[in-house]
Amino acid sequence: MKSEPSTKELDEAMKFGCHVSIREGYTGAAKHALKINAQAFQYFPKNPRSLSIKEFDQEDAKRCKTFCQEHSLVSVAHTPYPTTLTPPSEKKELVIESVLNDLEIANMCGSIGVVVHFGSRTNEEDPLSSYHLMIDMLNTILEQWNGKCKILLENNAGKPGAMGTTFEELVQVKKLTSFPEKIGFCFDTCHAFSSGLWSGGNNDELWKKAMELGYLQDLEVVHLNNSKYPLSSGKDRHANILKGGYIEKRYFERLFETSYLSEVPYILETPTDSGISHEEEIKMLKQKMGK
Structure with missing residues (x-):
């Protein structure tokens, strides 16, 4: 179980x-x-709009790992949009191979x-069938995967009650797989606000529950996004953290x-076409934390 750090340790840790392009490798x-x-x-x-397998530059990937280690940078990958x-049954193999490809790249x-x-x-008519399919997909992928890199399940946006919008679901799916040790979590603030999971006002209650359920112990990253729509709107539209x-x-x-x-990294997925860059947002966030 994670121990509670001091305020000084919290600020330093x-x-x-933010999300960045691999245009330059x-x-x-x-x-x-x-x-x-x-x-x-x-x-x-790889290409965010395709499930095609990428023959990637392994030496570049290794240099990335070394560079991150030298500069204390934390990195996380995100599967392409079609993942x-x-x-549907005709796309199962394609998705499986694509996710394994993503894991291989990210691990390197x-x-x-x-x-x-x-x-x-x-x-x-049969809501449980979707959970069964998801668990089967995870098992099929992870039985072929032995790297350190984990699959990080992200909470969905959507109206309250939509699939993938509660900690209970995320934790239970992880537990029901054959490889729970290879699965962690990603918490998206916009998605959580959209689904009514996190209102902002229920912060202490929510994370106490997350600890009790075993979610918090496996939380690896937070997607830090504001919402262009009100609480429980069911809409997934990101806005800048301190604006709009x-x-x-x-x-x-x-x-x-x-x-x-x-100690969990906060990753911005906020728009950059509204008069504020990720660099400026990061600077403002650090100033808020006194860093």
Whole structure:
């Protein structure tokens, strides 16, 4: 169980970062993150709009890992947009091979995990079938995977009651797989606000519950996003942290003060076309924390 750090330790441990492009390669992505004063970064290991297998530059990936180690950078990968753990039967093999490819790339880059969205409901008449499919997909992938990099299940956006919007679901799916030790979690603040899981005002209650359920112990990364829509709207539209969103600044400050989250990297997936860059957001967040 995670111990509760002091305020000083909390401020020193917190890592803020953002999603970056691999246009200049994996090492180039890491260098860009360092250039904008990020302490963590997320990247797509390949084309974000395709499940095609990528023959990647292994030496570049190894250099990325070394660079991150030398500069105390934390990295995490994100599967391409078409990835789903509840695919139609004709796409199952394609998704399995694609996720294994993502894991291989991320592992060589030294990343802590690969973020995968929680599955979606595929049969309204038999809701449990979607969970069964998801567990089967995870087992099939992970029985072929022996690297250090984990699959990180991300909570879904959606109306309250939609699949993948509660800690109970995430923890139970992990427990029911044959390889729970190879699975961790990613918490998205916009998704949680969209689904009503995290209102900002229920912060202490929520993380106490997360600890009791065993979710918090396996939380590896937080996607730090504001929401363009109100609480429980069911809509997944990201806004900048301190500008133009429905999640109030005080709620983010309360989240940052949650001591059990002090060592979890916060990754921005916020828009950069609204007059504020990720570099500026990271600077503001560090100033808020007195860093």
